[in-house]
Amino acid sequence: MQTYEVIIVGAGSMGMAAGYYLAKRGASALLIDAFDPPHTMGSHHGDTRIIRHAYGEGKQYVPFALRAQELWAELEQAANVKLFSQTGVLSAGAHDCAFLQEVRESAERYSLPLEVLTAQEVRERWPGIELPDHFYACLEPASGVLYSEHAIRAYRELATASGASLLTNTKVTSLQTDGADVIVHTDSGSYRGKKLLVSAGAWNAPLLQELGLSVPLVPTRKTVAWFGADESLYSADRFPAFVFHLGDSMFYGFPSIDGAGVKIGRHDGGQAIDPDTLERTFGCYLSDEGDVRAFLETYMPQAAGALRQGRVCIYTMTPDEHFVIDRHPDNPHIVFAAGFSGHGFKFASAVGEAASQLLIDGESKLDLSMFSLSRFS
Numbered sequence: 001m002q003t004y005e006v007i008i009v010g011a012g013s014m015g016m017a018a019g020y021y022l023a024k025r026g027a028s029a030l031l032i033d034a035f036d037p038p039h040t041m042g043s044h045h046g047d048t049r050i051i052r053h054a055y056g057e058g059k060q061y062v063p064f065a066l067r068a069q070e071l072w073a074e075l076e077q078a079a080n081v082k083l084f085s086q087t088g089v090l091s092a093g094a095h096d097c098a099f100l101q102e103v104r105e106s107a108e109r110y111s112l113p114l115e116v117l118t119a120q121e122v123r124e125r126w127p128g129i130e131l132p133d134h135f136y137a138c139l140e141p142a143s144g145v146l147y148s149e150h151a152i153r154a155y156r157e158l159a160t161a162s163g164a165s166l167l168t169n170t171k172v173t174s175l176q177t178d179g180a181d182v183i184v185h186t187d188s189g190s191y192r193g194k195k196l197l198v199s200a201g202a203w204n205a206p207l208l209q210e211l212g213l214s215v216p217l218v219p220t221r222k223t224v225a226w227f228g229a230d231e232s233l234y235s236a237d238r239f240p241a242f243v244f245h246l247g248d249s250m251f252y253g254f255p256s257i258d259g260a261g262v263k264i265g266r267h268d269g270g271q272a273i274d275p276d277t278l279e280r281t282f283g284c285y286l287s288d289e290g291d292v293r294a295f296l297e298t299y300m301p302q303a304a305g306a307l308r309q310g311r312v313c314i315y316t317m318t319p320d321e322h323f324v325i326d327r328h329p330d331n332p333h334i335v336f337a338a339g340f341s342g343h344g345f346k347f348a349s350a351v352g353e354a355a356s357q358l359l360i361d362g363e364s365k366l367d368l369s370m371f372s373l374s375r376f377s
């Protein structure tokens, strides 16, 4: 049986990034993925992801977001491919919106550029937005859009060029510890690793269970859709990515990039699913199109054109919507990165780097304590 210094189970957003940082440091790494990343079966497809720095989900994320942004820029350089568009990100909500309050406090604490705009200022600056008077918005001009599939492809090419081994279309069927080592069984052979990273996205819970870890993860069906839009209002050279908090719901979206139309998704809700039997047809629920079209008709009416395309994707939710990045309590050479709860992609570069540090150095430079598994016990 071949032995590797590190085996990575799941080479998607987090795993592929970790593979790159491990290979760059000279570790012998084997990455195993059930599909051929980037692919459309997990959580990273649909072209784009928003990156924000002033963080409404908690200002503790800001150093993580800033490190991630630095690493995305380094990856762009190393791979010589465009991975980020600085469109700015506009967050909007009512005057008492806790998320927006946290965005403002994050910006203040970390001296991040942020413009706070009244509803009227928003309507004047972006005539494609109908914002009610009891709303306001925060524009983060330094934030924007990441090209998620290009990013995974870039990590893949650089990781393998640096000596990492990658097995695609190979499903990990079970994991077992053997003394200090880990044995990874797949549908086409078994491999021995001195260390292990489990980063299998929506499939993490059963794999972690095999290692005696109970991690509260709920894979959830989510959809995104692209709509024909008035390019003179919504094209990426004049319109930001956006996040709208409507009290009982939250929508996010992207300007029309290269004429693709406005892409939009609903962040809250979705159906708890098994990723192996997930209904992957967009439109099989009326809400797939209905929810986002209703949002556009109200807030961005000239972007509510014909449905151009729709995609089904997976969020893996934790109870508090914060991530779980930790070491196995009894086997510190096993690290896991899970539960990215619909807002993880922007951090994938920093998660990959931090996971590589946990595996090689035993600790990461960024403080990961808020992501510990023990918070659920």
Ligand SMILES: Cc1cc2nc3c(=O)[nH]c(=O)nc-3n(C[C@H](O)[C@H](O)[C@H](O)COP(=O)(O)OP(=O)(O)OC[C@H]3O[C@@H](n4cnc5c(N)ncnc54)[C@H](O)[C@@H]3O)c2cc1C
Residues within 6 Å of the ligand: 009, 010, 011, 012, 013, 014, 015, 032, 033, 034, 035, 037, 041, 042, 043, 044, 046, 048, 049, 050, 051, 170, 171, 172, 173, 199, 200, 201, 202, 203, 204, 222, 223, 224, 252, 265, 313, 314, 315, 337, 338, 339, 340, 341, 342, 343, 344, 345, 346, 347
């Ligand atoms: C519609 C949608 C919109 C989103 N928007 C944003 C956004 O704007 N900003 C943001 O920051 N985040 C966003 N996210 C969240 C972000 O994309 C995810 O948090 C992130 O991609 C999760 O990464 P992951 O590595 O955990 O999963 P994945 O990227 O899915 O990787 C997991 C990998 O593990 C592999 N795998 C699973 N089981 C096995 C097995 N048994 N054997 C081998 N391999 C296995 C899979 O094939 C897959 O490649 C969004 C997600 C969705 C679905």
